[in-house]
Amino acid sequence: MFVAAATACSEPSAQAETPGLAPRGTTLTTVQPTRQDLANKVSLSGKVTINPVFGIVAPAAGQVRYLDVEAPRRTPTRPTWVASVWATGKVHRIEVPAGAVFAGRLVDNGSTVTAGMPIVSAKKVGYALVADIDGEQAYKISDALTTVQAQIKSGPGPFPCKVLGTIAALPAGTIPNPPPAEPSAGPSGQPSAQLSAPPVLQPQPNQQERPEPSEATGMRLVCTAPANVKLINGASATIEVVTARAKKALVLPVEAVAGGQGRGKVDVVNPDGIRETRDVVLGLSDGKVVQIKSGLTGDETVAVPGPNLPPAKPGGEGSSAAPMGEK
DSSP: HHHHHHHHHHHHHHTOOOTOOOOOOOOOOOOOEEEEEEEEEEEEEEEEEEEEEEEEOOOOSEEEEOOOOOSSSSSSSSSSEEEEEEEETEEEEEEETEEEEEEEEESSSTTOTTTTTTEEEEESSSEEEEEOHHHHHHHHHTTOOSSSSEEEEEEEEEEEEEOBBSSSSOOBHHHHHHHHOOOOTTTTTTTGGTTTTTOOOOOOHHHHSSOOOOOBBBBBEEOOOTSSEEEEEEOOEEEEEEEEEEEEEEEEEEOOOEETTTTTEEEOOTTTEEEEEEEEEEEOOOOSSSEEEEEEOOOOOEEESSOOEEEEEEGSSOOOOOBBTTT
């Protein structure tokens, strides 16, 4: 009897499981794919800055020829023609936009340049929003600068922000020295400078009208707010760039998908309750849902959480990844 009692007491403990945790692979819930508009966004930290420098790029590959540009007496209300790029017999004008002034040449006159290469620096007159960016962010947003929103911390926003120039880092701009003035001859054939009194030390007109060269900058985004938005120099801001959009995309919660970088797996629950793992092609994600570009029709029932991918094999073969919703 004692042995039987001991056996009866020991059997439940052998089958006991950790309270509160379901066995691995248990389907906790299910979802069905839905359709919604989706956008990828990159958020940048910036500040309101006065008179920021931005770069203007070559529109085509060719040879750059600069014009002699004098500093304007007032803020330009029209674009300023500062250079040309000659490409296969066609001339591309390089202009500093209205509201900005020429700030320097970024390559030597006559240089052969490539399309998209910064060749002129310009200075925005007045306020703009400036956000420093790193290389990874630069590649994400380089082709997606048409939709930019900004929000001033504890201030106005969100509002559309118009991007100025390129996001590429700029070298220091240069302003060429004006050619020396030829001395004019006096009545006796001697230079007039020898016949006149010593000159008064005053700035020469051409020195007053020469622009100030720009300093080097890192990679950054410069954009301007609408005229009715009040800006304060130095105020912190968040600048959001929409890098991609998808209309009526087929999406699933990120917790239902394993994998990333365009490829993933999901567990489809069949009518008989059996889970079937399927490969899917992934698209955009906003952190909550992820786009399913192919692999599902939209009528399936999908298990949450997603499948557990196998661990990496010894020797570096294979790979492992957790569901997108897991860390």
